[in-house]
Amino acid sequence: MAPMPSPGSRRSLRRGLVAVAVLAVLAGGAVAYVLLHAPGNVSHPSVDFTSTTPKPPPPRPNHFDWPVYGYDLARTRSFPASIRPHFRMGWKFQDYVLVELPPVMYATTLYLIDNYGSAKAIDARTGRKLWEAHPGTLAAASPATDPKDGLVMMPLLSTNPGAMFTGAPGNGRFVALSMRTGKTVWSHPVPPGSETSPLVWHGIVYFGSQDGTVYALRAANGATVWTYHASGAVKGGPSLANGRLYFGDYAGRTYALDALTGHQVWAVSTSGTNFGFGSGNFYSSPAIAFGRVYMGNTDHFVYSFSARTGQLAWRTGTGAYVYSSPAAENVPGLGPTVYIGSYDGNLYALDARSGSVRWTHNSGGAIDGSPQIIGNVVYFSNLRTKATTGVDVRTGRTVFSFVDGRFNPGISDGHDVYLVGYSNLYQMIPSP
Numbered sequence: 001m002a003p004m005p006s007p008g009s010r011r012s013l014r015r016g017l018v019a020v021a022v023l024a025v026l027a028g029g030a031v032a033y034v035l036l037h038a039p040g041n042v043s044h045p046s047v048d049f050t051s052t053t054p055k056p057p058p059p060r061p062n063h064f065d066w067p068v069y070g071y072d073l074a075r076t077r078s079f080p081a082s083i084r085p086h087f088r089m090g091w092k093f094q095d096y097v098l099v100e101l102p103p104v105m106y107a108t109t110l111y112l113i114d115n116y117g118s119a120k121a122i123d124a125r126t127g128r129k130l131w132e133a134h135p136g137t138l139a140a141a142s143p144a145t146d147p148k149d150g151l152v153m154m155p156l157l158s159t160n161p162g163a164m165f166t167g168a169p170g171n172g173r174f175v176a177l178s179m180r181t182g183k184t185v186w187s188h189p190v191p192p193g194s195e196t197s198p199l200v201w202h203g204i205v206y207f208g209s210q211d212g213t214v215y216a217l218r219a220a221n222g223a224t225v226w227t228y229h230a231s232g233a234v235k236g237g238p239s240l241a242n243g244r245l246y247f248g249d250y251a252g253r254t255y256a257l258d259a260l261t262g263h264q265v266w267a268v269s270t271s272g273t274n275f276g277f278g279s280g281n282f283y284s285s286p287a288i289a290f291g292r293v294y295m296g297n298t299d300h301f302v303y304s305f306s307a308r309t310g311q312l313a314w315r316t317g318t319g320a321y322v323y324s325s326p327a328a329e330n331v332p333g334l335g336p337t338v339y340i341g342s343y344d345g346n347l348y349a350l351d352a353r354s355g356s357v358r359w360t361h362n363s364g365g366a367i368d369g370s371p372q373i374i375g376n377v378v379y380f381s382n383l384r385t386k387a388t389t390g391v392d393v394r395t396g397r398t399v400f401s402f403v404d405g406r407f408n409p410g411i412s413d414g415h416d417v418y419l420v421g422y423s424n425l426y427q428m429i430p431s432p
Helices: 007-026 032-035
Strands: 087-094 105-108 109-113 119-123 127-131 144-146 150-154 172-178 184-190 199-201 203-207 214-220 224-229 239-241 244-248 253-258 266-268 288-290 292-296 299-304 312-317 328-329 334-342 348-350 357-362 372-374 378-380 388-392 399-403 410-412 417-420 424-428
Touching: 105 144, 119 150, 144 199, 150 203, 172 203, 184 214, 199 239, 239 288, 253 292, 288 328, 288 334, 292 334, 299 334, 328 372, 372 410, 378 399
Parallel strands: none
Antiparallel strands: 087 424, 105 109, 109 119, 119 127, 144 150, 150 172, 172 184, 199 203, 203 214, 214 224, 239 244, 244 253, 253 266, 288 292, 292 299, 299 312, 328 334, 334 348, 348 357, 372 378, 378 388, 388 399, 410 417, 417 424
């Protein structure tokens, strides 16, 4: 199997695929074929749906936990908080290397891994670096915290010398570092590499790999619990709800597995296509909410499936690739809503039941990363403008703008916002 593209080459591939596809469409009689066979929007609002979605339990006092990319295990990317702009900048941490995915947090410590495979623990109160480790040479994921075992879990695309310059994955590993010291407690080989942001549940850590293998390992020691082989590379982070693990792959398939056993509950293929010539790729990490699974696809569509059966509930088109992962919330005065960015430059607010567009916000450039709801503001970053924007969840009206940002906007502990720039991390403190 040909190696999957690295973070750097993947972003180049996104631009290249657009140009190649356009040329292919213009050649010969392809235009007529595409017009006849291009998929359209689909909506089946009666498919399993509930207006409520489970929320994680409130954190224990002095033990705040933002454990995974997307905040909760269902990756709803919705964090309840009373804070909103305006902000003033507190500290600034310079990593000097691309930080594509946001940090996670436990108590008062932020944990991140940058594009060059360097892991860091940062004091959220001061911005001071507590420790730094170098478990790999190429990475593109958020870590996951495991406070029970005192570990922070990190996937690596490569441990090969020079991989940060070639951008080529291979000889990857999955490592568990001490949250206190950064020392490696255990590691597990992942030969093709992994850029899947992991999650930990019931003492098991879950993640996918470039060759389509999904791993379930004992969080305490790395022992294999089970593996599952998907039809294509699994790049997005798996999500978990009601004992089921959900994810998509680069073959355009969506899966639900029993999280304890790895047994397949259902698997469905998309009928959407790239210009009529084949199924698109799921790079998006799913959000599980309202009894549904929500994901974006490179075929330009956003999908919603029944979490129980896999039945397609809706498919809504955007103007370009959707690498972004969705955020989901039942917004007062608006209702259950899904927010997701597209390479067409728009942030979409979609009716979670029907997939209809509630509003769009034109950002002026491609949105590659995932939005994050904090309170009643949804934040996102922009590849072209290199900025971070916050808009009102009900109206899409801009309420915050910051000069740094490329992929994913950041996280919060309910007191401050920790904003992710291209290679910097900022403490943003609400102003009185």
